[in-house]
Amino acid sequence: MTDAPSTAPQNDSRTAGHGADLTDGAAADAGVYGNAVLLAGRSRGAYLQLPVLLLAASADVGAFLQVIELVMRRQSQRVVLMVVVGFTATVLCLAHLAGSFLRGRAVGERSGRHLAAWTCLAVWVGLGLVAFWVRLVVHSEPLTGAVPNFSADALPATAAEPDLSSVLPSAALFLALYLATGVVAAVGGYLTSNPVRAAYVRALRAYRRATEQAAASAGAYTGAAAYQRMQLVAGQNAATARDVEQQRRRAFAEDLKQYARVLVAQRAQDPAVTDALFDRPGDRPSANGSRFTRQAPTTTSPIPGASS
Amino acid sequence: MAWWRPRRDRRVAALGGLPVRTGRRAAEHEIVPFTPAPLDEAAARREIEHIVAGLAPHAVDEATGHILDGLIDRWADRWAGDVDLQFAAYQAGAAYRADGAAASLAQHHVLRGHDQRRLAQSEFVLAAALADATGRAPSTVGRRESA
Numbered sequence: 001m002t003d004a005p006s007t008a009p010q011n012d013s014r015t016a017g018h019g020a021d022l023t024d025g026a027a028a029d030a031g032v033y034g035n036a037v038l039l040a041g042r043s044r045g046a047y048l049q050l051p052v053l054l055l056a057a058s059a060d061v062g063a064f065l066q067v068i069e070l071v072m073r074r075q076s077q078r079v080v081l082m083v084v085v086g087f088t089a090t091v092l093c094l095a096h097l098a099g100s101f102l103r104g105r106a107v108g109e110r111s112g113r114h115l116a117a118w119t120c121l122a123v124w125v126g127l128g129l130v131a132f133w134v135r136l137v138v139h140s141e142p143l144t145g146a147v148p149n150f151s152a153d154a155l156p157a158t159a160a161e162p163d164l165s166s167v168l169p170s171a172a173l174f175l176a177l178y179l180a181t182g183v184v185a186a187v188g189g190y191l192t193s194n195p196v197r198a199a200y201v202r203a204l205r206a207y208r209r210a211t212e213q214a215a216a217s218a219g220a221y222t223g224a225a226a227y228q229r230m231q232l233v234a235g236q237n238a239a240t241a242r243d244v245e246q247q248r249r250r251a252f253a254e255d256l257k258q259y260a261r262v263l264v265a266q267r268a269q270d271p272a273v274t275d276a277l278f279d280r281p282g283d284r285p286s287a288n289g290s291r292f293t294r295q296a297p298t299t300t301s302p303i304p305g306a307s308s
Numbered sequence: 309m310a311w312w313r314p315r316r317d318r319r320v321a322a323l324g325g326l327p328v329r330t331g332r333r334a335a336e337h338e339i340v341p342f343t344p345a346p347l348d349e350a351a352a353r354r355e356i357e358h359i360v361a362g363l364a365p366h367a368v369d370e371a372t373g374h375i376l377d378g379l380i381d382r383w384a385d386r387w388a389g390d391v392d393l394q395f396a397a398y399q400a401g402a403a404y405r406a407d408g409a410a411a412s413l414a415q416h417h418v419l420r421g422h423d424q425r426r427l428a429q430s431e432f433v434l435a436a437a438l439a440d441a442t443g444r445a446p447s448t449v450g451r452r453e454s455a
Contacts, residue, residue, distance in 0.1 A: 196440045199440065199441075200434075200437040200440070200441040203436075203437035203438075206433065206434075207427075210427040210429075211427060211430075213426065214420075214423040214426070214427040217416070217420040217422075217423040218423075220416050220419070221413070224412045225416075228406070228413050230409075231405050234340070234341065237341065237342070238398060238399075238402060241341070241342045241343075241344070242342060242391055242392070245391050246388045246391050246392075249384060249387040249388055249391065250384050252349060253383060253384035256352055256356060259356060260356050260360060261374070263360040264360055264363070267360065267365050268365065268366065269365070
């Protein structure tokens with residue numbers, strides 16, 4: 001394993017701050033839930049219950065459809081389907097929650113999971129019994145004066161003397177299917193429930209998001225710092241460009257002076273004037289920046305060996 | 309959560325801050341170089357030619373051959389002054405951009421600090437969750453087991 005994060009508490013975190021909050025509930029049962037092997041993820045068998053649950057849910061939809069249609073004969077098919085799907089989701093969720101709460105109860109968790117588990121189980125059993133009773137006693141044939149809805153006086157009106165020998169097998173089959181799918185959901189919830197691992201997965205997800213966000217903001221900060229440096233360098237370059245441009249213009253002015261002298265010499269057509277106008281090696285630059293300042297004519301001829 | 313950053317951008321901007329630019333966008337900020345207006349050298353040469361053409365052929369001798377130097381020096385002073393004026397105008401915009409860069413950097417500094425604190429807290433939470441999941445105290449999670 002790698003070294004712990006630098007910001008991780010060096011002391012026991014259960015004594016203060018978030019650590020204390022974490023340990024008040026589920027963490028107290030870490031000795032039961034805690035298993036480092038679980039951090040590797042769920043087994044493939046745990047994921048196998050998902051398609052099984054989906055198939056069971058589809059079977060429940062078919063079974064509940066027959067029941068709901070018995071009491072909602074005048075409702076549209078869409079409304080009946082919505083009720084059936086909602087009923088299926090409710091009973092499966094109740095069974096799953098009951099399994100999860102029973103798992104928590106089995107490992108000694110507190111926080112009212114005991115009551116919640118039995119409440120879910122009671123509601124789930126009650127819904128199943130009601131559906132079984134409807135399937136058993138309500139005829140599918142329309143009856144005079146029947147009001148096929150959930151109103152309190154509707155069911156007695158639709159009820160007739162049931163022929164138990166004909167409806168009991170299908171009702172029993174419905175009940176068996178209801179119990180089977182509920183047990184599948186409850187056992188799945190019981191076996192896969194692990195709040196400590198779920199908390200670890202949430203913490204890991206939050207850590208990944210925080211890492212990505214911190215990386216992004218660090219990159220943005222560095223980009224902003226680079227932009228500021230670019231502005232500073234641009235300012236320095238601008239000052240340099242100003243100096244260079246001024247030097248270039250001064251140099252052009254000197255070139256322009258020479259050009260003017262050439263033009264003057266061309267008009268004068270006089271060697272003496274021409275000689276006096278142009279500079280020779282050794283001329284010193286003037287103090288005001290002019291490179292070509294006339295000096296007193298030298299007595300030495302520029303031609304070696306010749307005298308003026 | 310790619311949608312989070314634009315939302316935070318909008319919130320920060322709505323509070324009066326600068327739009328937060330990230331990564332490549334930050335590197336694509338505008339850098340304006342100082343480019344003075346070019347000098348019309350051809351026009352200056354034509355002006356000199358015009359002046360010299362106006363002189364009498366024998367109006368210049370050895371002593372008065374540099375009669376245009378003073379004029380050209382004044383031109384050079386004016387040209388240099390033009391560069392100074394353009395540079396002063398450039399500096400106004402450059403100072404604005406530099407201050408904007410400093411403000412953006414300060415804003416990113418604060419946001420980065422927030423994200424780093426959040427990362428530190430999430431590391432703390434992760435260590436506690438790991439301790440719960442493994443049944444060990446947080447101080448020992450992630451440490452190498454001593455022999």
